[in-house]
Amino acid sequence: MDRYSLKMRAGKKVHEQDQHISGAEKIVLKEQISSFSEALIERGLHHSKGDADFLNIKIEKIKEEDILYLEALPVTTVTTKSWKEGQEEVIKFLKDLNIQRIEEVMHYMEETYSMRGAMLLDITTMKRVEPDFSRGIRATYMDREREQSSVLMDTKNHYEEAIVLATKVIHCPGIIGEICISDDPDYVTGYVSSKQHGYRRITTMKEMGSDNGGRIFLFDSTKTCVEDAIKYLQKQCVIVRGIEKLQRQAPKNRWERLEKKINSLQQQHLFRTMKTITSAQGSHITVDGKELILMASNSYLDLTAHPYIKKRCHEILDLYGFGSGGSRLTTGNTVLHERLERKIADFKDCKEAIVFNTGYVANVAVISSMMDKEGVIFSDELNHASIIDGCRLSKAKCVIYRHNDMTDLEKKIRENPCENGLVVSDAVFSMDGDILNLPAFMDICQRYNLFSMVDEAHSTGVIGETGHGIVEYFGKAYMPDILMGTLSKSVGSEGGYVAGSKLLIEYLRNTARGFIFSTSLSPVTIAADLAGIELIEQEPERVKRLQDNVKFFCERLAAYDIHVTSSTAIIPIVTGDEKRALALSDYLYDHGFYISAIRYPTVRRGQARLRVALMATHTRDELEKAAQLIGTFE
Numbered sequence: 333m334d335r336y337s338l339k340m341r342a343g344k345k346v347h348e349q350d351q352h353i354s355g356a357e358k359i360v361l362k363e364q365i366s367s368f369s370e371a372l373i374e375r376g377l378h379h380s381k382g383d384a385d386f387l388n389i390k391i392e393k394i395k396e397e398d399i400l401y402l403e404a405l406p407v408t409t410v411t412t413k414s415w416k417e418g419q420e421e422v423i424k425f426l427k428d429l430n431i432q433r434i435e436e437v438m439h440y441m442e443e444t445y446s447m448r449g450a451m452l453l454d455i456t457t458m459k460r461v462e463p464d465f466s467r468g469i470r471a472t473y474m475d476r477e478r479e480q481s482s483v484l485m486d487t488k489n490h491y492e493e494a495i496v497l498a499t500k501v502i503h504c505p506g507i508i509g510e511i512c513i514s515d516d517p518d519y520v521t522g523y524v525s526s527k528q529h530g531y532r533r534i535t536t537m538k539e540m541g542s543d544n545g546g547r548i549f550l551f552d553s554t555k556t557c558v559e560d561a562i563k564y565l566q567k568q569c570v571i572v573r574g575i576e577k578l579q580r581q582a583p584k585n586r587w588e589r590l591e592k593k594i595n596s597l598q599q600q601h602l603f604r605t606m607k608t609i610t611s612a613q614g615s616h617i618t619v620d621g622k623e624l625i626l627m628a629s630n631s632y633l634d635l636t637a638h639p640y641i642k643k644r645c646h647e648i649l650d651l652y653g654f655g656s657g658g659s660r661l662t663t664g665n666t667v668l669h670e671r672l673e674r675k676i677a678d679f680k681d682c683k684e685a686i687v688f689n690t691g692y693v694a695n696v697a698v699i700s701s702m703m704d705k706e707g708v709i710f711s712d713e714l715n716h717a718s719i720i721d722g723c724r725l726s727k728a729k730c731v732i733y734r735h736n737d738m739t740d741l742e743k744k745i746r747e748n749p750c751e752n753g754l755v756v757s758d759a760v761f762s763m764d765g766d767i768l769n770l771p772a773f774m775d776i777c778q779r780y781n782l783f784s785m786v787d788e789a790h791s792t793g794v795i796g797e798t799g800h801g802i803v804e805y806f807g808k809a810y811m812p813d814i815l816m817g818t819l820s821k822s823v824g825s826e827g828g829y830v831a832g833s834k835l836l837i838e839y840l841r842n843t844a845r846g847f848i849f850s851t852s853l854s855p856v857t858i859a860a861d862l863a864g865i866e867l868i869e870q871e872p873e874r875v876k877r878l879q880d881n882v883k884f885f886c887e888r889l890a891a892y893d894i895h896v897t898s899s900t901a902i903i904p905i906v907t908g909d910e911k912r913a914l915a916l917s918d919y920l921y922d923h924g925f926y927i928s929a930i931r932y933p934t935v936r937r938g939q940a941r942l943r944v945a946l947m948a949t950h951t952r953d954e955l956e957k958a959a960q961l962i963g964t965f966e
């Protein structure tokens with residue numbers, strides 16, 4: 333029975349150059365061609381390294397007599413606790429194979445990290461023998477055996493693909509062994525293989541988070557000539573039979589995986605600790621008995637301990653006690669809750685509003701209730717984690733566009749036509765402090781008839797002349813369909829909300845699970861929310877003072893040759909390096925300033941930063957001192 337080779341290769345255009353993102357191949361029967369091609373196209377188009385700009389599918393007929401059938405290598409697993417132990421396993425393997433210059437082989441491994449293919453290393457001369465050192469050598473024309481009736485779309489089983497490859501390679505004339513480490517930063521398992529060892533998985537072969545991966549084919553030139561080996565690797569069609577299912581052994585210690593993760597975070601300077609505050613949140617706080625100037629809080633207007641808010645909370649506490657006793661749809665709906673929703677709707681110039689327990693819940697609940705698996709969500713690459721989680725929960729297709737790049741957004745929309753679509757963005761980006769281009773954003777949403785959703789967590793109380801947020805900032809000319817926000821930042825309290833049309837809010841009250849299935853906020857919290865918004869309305873000079881502080885601080889930083897611009901309360905000072913961000917934050921702490929270092933995964937790797945968050949109540953002296961400390965840090 334004739335078979336067909338299917339090969340997919342997907343790439344991106346980077347500076348006019350074709351760059352590889354992913355590739356895969358199959359050997360299938362005639363009737364399987366179209367379904368497998370489709371699955372390969374899907375796989376190529378959506379890769380974690382990014383969406384493809386172009387994709388090639390090559391289909392070739394293969395004669396039955398040209399196929400070599402091989403039995404899969406037997407699989408064993410060696411559990412190693414650290415990458416050092418993993419390396420020792422590799423050394424043991426090389427000793428078993430009687431390789432003399434083990435150090436040199438280990439050294440060569442590093443050279444393979446940037447290569448797409450494998451290194452063909454002649455172990456008798458310790459020289460590389462593949463024709464192209466920058467690409468390496470790739471084995472192709474191989475697959476596992478599959479039943480004719482197989483409709484199972486097994487197009488992405490990395491374990492089986494690895495065994496197919498290892499089995500083909502080990503049967504290559506002259507090759508006596510292989511060493512392989514994945515380049516996936518989150519995948520630390522690798523393998524070694526040979527005829528005598530079979531396929532030996534080594535559970536930890538590199539540091540978590542490292543994208544250093546590669547492979548070496550160990551070649552003995554006294555047994556065969558290089559050309560024959562390469563011809564076999566690149567041309568011989570191989571089908572592998574009898575792949576064992578991966579036996580996942582029951583672990584001896586179920587906590588081990590957690591310990592490993594913690595250790596790896598510590599090694600990468602990504603381990604989190606908490607500082608314990610023993611005072612109210614304000615521009616001055618006490619941490620472990622030490623007084624500090626706080627420039628890291630989201631309480632931009634410094635309202636959390638405002639006397640008016642405290643007074644209102646005391647009054648409501650006396651009247652209502654604390655808990656609300658049920659969800660809003662059962663017994664947890666007080667007159668205060670309704671008053672707050674009215675207040676938010678008016679503040680945001682919308683018809684109605686709905687309150688959730690936190691901003692996080694609001695995003696997750698709204699997005700998952702607006703979208704389903706037929707929908708498409710277009711989301712800025714720097715959107716807040718709660719938006720990302722909402723997208724995940726909705727099961728809609730999520731298309732990420734470049735940060736605040738409206739040309740890219742429109743391109744992605746054209747590429748992904750849909751009946752039910754939503755475009756979502758932070759109004760002010762939480763780690764960069766820049767503002768969404770709302771006019772262009774709204775224009776695109778309207779032209780393509782997509783829902784527009786904006787998260788105002790960092791814009792309410794901060795931007796717009798009187799702190800009403802992004803709509804005011806852009807002259808009240810554009811109104812998104814869904815205005816989401818939180819009361820936990822400049823309002824100084826707790827709670828999330830959505831403001832919009834009557835239809836939208838009615839729909840959310842009836843379908844948003846985060847609203848329906850959670851006990852509503854305490855009346856006391858609601859009292860604080862109300863009082864906070866009232867203060868912003870009655871005393872807009874607070875907003876003005878915050879805006880002036882930001883301007884002054886950026887000017888003072890510029891005097892030390894640190895050039896950042898911000899029209900919000902967030903001023904990022906990017907150090908890039910994780911360690912340096914932490915050192916700077918520690919240095920400031922020792923000098924009496926609490927300013928957080930922000931690291932992966934909150935921001936991208938290599939984008940670590942100091943995130944200065946100013947308050948309306950910081951004094952000029954405090955701002956000057958902070959700028960000076962940052963500006964003179966070595």
Ligand SMILES: *Cc1c(COP(=O)(O)O)cnc(C)c1O
Pocket residue numbers: 690691692693695716718758762787789790818819820827828
């Ligand atoms: C803080 C934040 C949220 C979550 O709000 P909480 O009330 O703290 O849960 C949502 N979106 C953005 C952009 C945020 O910064």
